[in-house]
Amino acid sequence: MLTQLQIHHLRNLSQVALRELGQVNIFYGPNGSGKTSILESVHMLGMSRSFRAGTPRTLVTHGEQRCTVYGVTEFATAGQRASVAVQRELSGELQIKLAGEKLRSVAELVAHLPLQVLNAASFDLLTGSPAARRQFLNWGVFHVEQRFFSEWQRFQRCVKQRNKLLRRGKLEYSELSVWTRELAASGEQIHRYRQAYFEVLAPRFRAIMAELSPGLNGLELRYRKGWDKSLAYGDALASSEVADSEQGYTHVGPQRADLRVTVSGYSAAETLSRGQQKLVVCGLKLAQGQIMAESQPRGCVYLVDDLPSELDVQHCRQVCEALTALQAQVFITCVDAKDLEGMWPEGVNPMMFHVEHGRVVERSATDPTQEQPPSGCT
Ligand SMILES: Nc1ncnc2c1ncn2[C@@H]1O[C@H](COP(=O)(O)OP(=O)(O)O)[C@@H](O)[C@H]1O
Ligand SMILES: [Mg+2]
Structure with a gap:
C-alpha cells in the first residue's frame, strides 16, 4: 500500500507531505478545501493522470509550471518498497519514475498501483x-x-x-x-x-x-x-x-x-x-x-470521493465494512469527520486528516480535539 504521499502544486495543494498513511485514510473538510485534489494526486501516482477532465493547465496550481506527486509504496506480501514519482508540466510533458527508474509506458505504472475510483462520475x-x-x-x-x-x-x-x-x-x-x-x-x-x-x-x-x-x-x-x-x-x-x-x-x-x-x-x-x-x-x-x-499480491487502492452523499447512515456503514473486508487501502473524503469516523468495524482505526485551504493536518484518532502540527504543510 501507499505509506507516504507528497504533493507539490496540484490545484490548491501547494505543498502537502503525509509521512504516514494507514489502511483507511479519511480526509474531511469544507467544500473547496482540497479533498478531491488529494484523491486526484493518488490517482496521478497510479495512472499518471487525473480522474477529472481537463488539461494540465487546470491541474497545475495557477501560476506554477508543473505539479509533482511523490509516493512510497510498500507491499507486505510482495516484500517490496518502492518510490513512485509522477510529474506533469504545463506543456503536457509527463515524467514517471518508479524506484528511481524512468518509465516509458504508463502500463507499468498502472500494474504497480492498481486503483478503483468511486466518485460522482462513477454513476x-x-x-x-x-x-x-x-x-x-x-x-x-x-x-x-x-x-x-x-x-x-x-x-x-x-x-x-x-x-x-x-x-x-x-x-x-x-x-x-x-x-x-x-x-x-x-x-x-x-x-x-x-x-x-x-x-x-x-x-x-x-x-x-x-x-x-x-x-x-x-x-x-x-x-x-x-x-x-x-x-x-x-x-x-x-x-x-x-x-x-x-x-x-x-x-x-x-x-x-x-x-x-x-x-x-x-x-x-x-x-x-x-x-x-x-x-x-x-x-x-x-x-x-x-x-x-x-x-495479484498487491490488492488495490480505493479512492472514494464523498461516500456519505446520497447514502443513509446504514448503507454508508455497509460500504465501509465491505471496503474493510477487501483489505484494500482506502482514501476517502467527507465534509464532517463524524460522517465517516464511526463507520468502520472494530479493529480498524482510520487515520483522520483535516483539509482546509489546501493544508492537510493529521488528527489523532484517540483525541478528536487534538490536531497534530502540520506535517510539512505550508
Ligand atoms: N489549477 C488550480 N490552481 C489553484 N487552485 C485550484 C486549481 N484548480 C482548482 N483549484 C481550487 O482548488 C480547490 C480544491 O478543490 P477540490 O479538491 O475539488 O475541493 P473539495 O473536494 O475539498 O471540495 C478549489 O477551491 C478550487 O477552486
Ligand atoms: Mg470534492
Missing part, C-alpha cells in the same frame, strides 16, 4: 453510455489477464485498418478480407477474455449486493458481446459487410459490447433511486476490487 456505469461500462470491463480484465492488453491493442489496430478501407469507397476486397479475418480472430479472443471475467464478476456482484442492500431484489448483471449472440464474430462481420461498406465503419464487435444492470427486467438507471444507484455502483467496484485483490 456513468449505470446512467452513462456503454463506453463507460466497457472501460470498467476492460479495467477488470486487464488486471487478471496479462494477454488482454496486447490483444486489445491488436483488436483496435484491426478495427482502425478495416474502417479505413471501408471508407475508401472503392473496396479492395482481398485486402478487406485479410483485415476482416484478423479482426474476427482478435474480436473473438477479446470476447472470450471478457466473458471469462464476467463469469467471475457476476456472482461476486450478486453476493456483495446481497450484503449491501438485501432489500434490493431482482438485480441482474448481463454482458452483451457486441454482436448477435448466436453468431461467431466472423459470421456477424460477414452479415454486416454491406452496411459496413455503405457507412464506412464496422458496426458489430467488442467495440459495441455492454454490461447492463437490470432490476426485475427494467433498466437500473431508470428504475433505482440515486442512493440505490450509488449502492449498485459500489457493488460493481467492490466486486472488481475483490477479484483484483485475489489475482
